[in-house]
Amino acid sequence: MSSANISKQRRQLHKVLQQLKKHDKDVVVSEEPTNILFVSNSSVLCGVTIEELEEVFSPYDPKCSYIVFPTKKSYSLVPTQLCDEYVIPNGFKTIENFISQHEEEELKGIVSSSRGAERLNNRCVLHYGYVFNYNTNSSDEKCSEFPSLCNTLVDRMITEKIISPEQRPDQITVNFYEPGQGIPAHVDTHSAFEDTILSLSLLSNVVMEFRDCANSALKLDVLLPRYSLMVLKDDARYRYRHGISCRMYDVDPVSHRMFKREQRISFTFRKRRNQPCKCKFMEFCDWDRNGKMAIPNDDKNGRLLEKEYVKNVYENIADHFDETRYSQWKAIDQFLTGLPDGSLLFDSGCGNGKYLIRKDSLLKIGCDICEQLTKIAYNKGCSVIRADALALAIKDSCMDAVLSIAVIHHFATKERRQQALQEIVRILKPGGMACITVWAMEQHLDGDSQYAKMRTNKEDEDLENCHDEKRILVHSGKEFKQQDVLVPWQKDPKGLKQFLRYYHVFVEKELDELIQEIPRTHIVSSVYEQGNWICIFKKV
Structure with a gap:
């Protein structure tokens, strides 16, 4: 190869790396060789499948793995071994094959023949037991009783000690998703529902995203397999927002293999709360704790x-x-x-x-x-x-x-x-x-703020942290929404050891x-x- 061609390739490589550094904060560009190969113009956006990547690179290393992205990014990564440990939120669990294919067909038939489905911006919903009010995030109005099969499944949850008899759900929300549809990131309201949230996945696998309420840059992807039951407790229930992005493809966070979404139905089981919430996550709780999280107005507090x-x-x-x-x-x-x-x-x-x-x-x-x-x-x-x-x-x-x-x-x-x-x-x-x-x-005011440097690659969501003149709120995002806030300090890259500091x-x-x-x-x-x-x- 001529020196001119080598120089041209070096210029092209330098340009790609500079663009990568500038536009993708998720990737750290090393000055030293690593075991991860960056493959430009190789994503779904470019019409390249993971099978085509395997065909090119597997002959060189049959054990190498592939990190592909379903949207936005025009490249793929080929490490000789997976570099990221699969981390799930504390309190999250999936029970695979909780229902059979026959039960799935029966559940689909029940909801397909039901009337009264409500159309939202990105999906349709149906309720049993009590209607969930999306304006007030509460569930007080009675509606159709549980289908008998749903009661049978709840009995199974109790028999298998997934929940206790005292935790028996009295409200179900059924979500209907067409391929590409999702649900915005949210926390099931503390004051509306008890601790454990359960959700069945029908017809298709899907990847659910969990984002720390105090650090929206901390994103954990989990796979919800078809026929599985998702169980949310503790941190996963109270400290993380969970949602499903609107896209046609997902990437399995364990195997890193891409799959296409199909039509999907989920059944979410919840128990309405009748007593004040006493969860240990009071910084994130919407229920007043006798003013403990109020902005202090005297020296003692x-x-x-x-x-x-x-x-x-x-x-x-x-x-x-x-x-x-x-x-x-x-x-x-x-x-x-x-x-x-x-x-x-x-x-x-x-x-x-x-x-x-x-x-x-x-x-x-x-x-x-x-x-x-x-x-x-x-x-x-x-x-x-x-x-x-x-x-x-x-x-x-x-x-x-x-x-x-x-x-x-x-x-x-x-x-x-x-x-x-x-x-x-x-x-x-x-x-x-x-x-x-x-x-x-x-x-x-200057594009180089200390806080922006401390908390890079933030999505300024703040879905829960609206302005509140009386209550100290947990801050997440780049811009402060009020003056009295709790700001997270992460002691580890995954944000699992987190402390909240008060700032005015x-x-x-x-x-x-x-x-x-x-x-x-x-x-x-x-x-x-x-x-x-x-x-x-x-x-x-």
């Missing part, structure tokens, strides 16, 4: 919220937090560089000590309420104490400068946020400078106004950087 969703969380994630917090922001670096040599600097809420270990001519000491983080900072050689930012163990007017990086937004009431700022002013010398940063509610995200000028309410403060600058408001002020 503020302290309780911060203990559970700030202090305890950081004690659990300290090591992982340390691994991810090392880069320094431009505005903060400029603030520290501008301080005179030998200045005494205090870092209130120093975390893992990333600004204390900065090489400069400053004398630095820090504090944090998290014991594990103070130990990490101490082991790096930092001068650090364990202290609450609301009651700093420092004398009045003794510091030349103070940092408070990503701390104030963890306090749950305006009064507690003011108290943290007052402590900073108290320990500053007259003329001393302070640099404060908080997360911004406005995450779109600040709107423009809110931090400035909070500082200006404190005597003896003069704002020097206020800027937006990487999804944060950064304010520098002087004690006068």
